[in-house]
Amino acid sequence: MEGDDGIQGETLDPRQTPQGAGSRAGDPPLILNYPTAMQFPAMPSPEKLVFTYDPDEFEKFVEEWVPALDSLYVRVERQGGAGDHGIDVAAFLTRQGLEGPWHNYQCKRYKGTLAWSIAAGEIRKMFAGVVTGQFIVPEQYTFVAPSIGPSLQQALQRPDRTRKEFVESLRGTTDKVITDLDPSLRREVEELAADTSFEIFQTVNMKQMLAQHKTTDFWVKRFPPESPPRPPVMEPPEKPEPREARYVQQLLEVYAERWPGDASTVTQVAQHRTAGPHLRHQRQAFFSAESLRRFGEEAYPAGHFEAIVKDVYDAVVDVARDDHPTGWKRLQAVTSQAISAGLTQTIFAQHVRTLDRTGVCHHLANEDELTWCEGEGT
Structure with a gap:
């Protein structure tokens, strides 16, 4: 990556093709394995x-x-x-x-x-x-x-x-x-x-x-209106897509700051015993929230998913703006706050799972509404 972002010449650019986004020729692909989506019972009559x-x-x-x-x-x-x-x-x-x-x-x-x-x-x-x-x-x-x-x-x-x-x-x-x-x-x-x-x-x-x-x-x-069951959660593609560019780039900056020299490139992150699983889990969260967004658009009037995003943002924004010694600490504090945040009780809120809340944070990071490392708008 150019400049002083700490990723050593590797930027995940939204304009890159999905083929090896953020990796150099010859780098092994970032392999991501995900569990089968869980199904939940319907609400009682x-x-x-x-x-x-x-x-x-x-x-x-x-x-x-x-x-x-x-x-x-x-x-x-x-x-x-x-x-x-x-x-x-x-x-x-x-x-x-x-x-x-x-x-x-x-x-x-x-x-x-x-x-x-x-x-x-x-x-x-x-x-x-x-x-x-x-x-x-x-x-x-x-x-x-x-x-x-x-x-x-x-x-x-x-x-x-x-x-x-x-x-x-x-x-x-x-x-x-x-x-x-x-x-x-x-x-x-x-x-x-x-x-x-x-x-x-x-x-x-x-x-x-x-x-x-x-x-x-x-x-x-x-007795709130019966709602359709939520479909299985989307599985992330094997490699990050261009639409994931900004939040994944922010995560790479967090890893480079915490493990300089050991997790400063996509290849190193993929092989790192902590950063690799962490990135996989954050991408799961992003796509879990994306599944929730699509489900909301298809099955409910407009605005339901946006209301969840606003609830999460209102709950975490002060934590994000607070002083933290590292981007990793800020990320952990924000996602922890999101998991415990109260949501406005609507018929749609019953579908929100713990992983969705973390994923909403990455949706916000993808729009630079949240940033993790100092000097990136925090």
């Missing part, structure tokens, strides 16, 4: 995601879903928690709230299915809340769970028989929500249960819930 929710998140999901059921609801409120008297999500048909017509959505998130024994306890809690003046009997009471057990399904398919059995069981129940009531209130619970149509109790199918939730504004936030 919305139904599978719901099954991973904890009870609190499941209640939030139900609160989002309920307004899609009835346009006549004037208000939907999540009330789950201690002292909720058996109300998780309440939907009001009038401004009277719990004193007027309303619907109750009882959320149950268990590892297994929701059984009748659990549902019966919630129904007892509901009747106790009514006789103690917390609210009136809802016009509709829906049990919401990812999976409904057969015992609950069968009980609600026979509402009259289930009501009779429920009233009989009240007399011998040990449930504290009932036994803590004074005798007169316990009798009121029994009379109220006997006079209430158990047709108000029902369940909902998870697939139906998801189809209805999809009509709400919450769907896209909770």
Whole structure:
């Protein structure tokens, strides 16, 4: 290389043909071997995601879903928690709230299915809340769970028989929500249960819930649009191409500075036990990011890859401008910062891998937005 760039007469010129770019006649080619591209599993379906929710998140999901059921609801409120008297999500048909017509959505998130024994306890809690003046009997009471057990399904398919059995069981129940009531209130619970149509109790199918939730504004936030799988990462060509000229040249300058005389030419770098593997890995990173860029252009609206580049640049630029004893130290500090940088959470960001982040740094270096050695614009 001409001048005082430290590469001893070997410049990787973008105008050179791909045939031996940056090497002299007679030099052995820079052999680069790369592992087979890895494939990653697809994102889980919305139904599978719901099954991973904890009870609190499941209640939030139900609160989002309920307004899609009835346009006549004037208000939907999540009330789950201690002292909720058996109300998780309440939907009001009038401004009277719990004193007027309303619907109750009882959320149950268990590892297994929701059984009748659990549902019966919630129904007892509901009747106790009514006789103690917390609210009136809802016009509709829906049990919401990812999976409904057969015992609950069968009980609600026979509402009259289930009501009779429920009233009989009240007399011998040990449930504290009932036994803590004074005798007169316990009798009121029994009379109220006997006079209430158990047709108000029902369940909902998870697939139906998801189809209805999809009509709400919450769907896209909770379940980002399904994205196409990312194709295999491009493999770098055996020899650096002209389009790689600037970032590879910057790397050669780093090696010449760190190992003067031992890694000052392309041939020496290829044979150097540290610089050679390092260059191979950096080229893998460059082409990984290039694969991400092309995928973004083909599968997403314009600007997604550019947003990733900006996030990385904003995260590393101050590190790059800081004082470093060598270009190698600056390069290591910048790529380390890029790997840990936070990215704006978009649907495209899920495709970004660790190697892409390092590769984005070399894309920036290829445009001289980042430089590694002093005197090269740092």
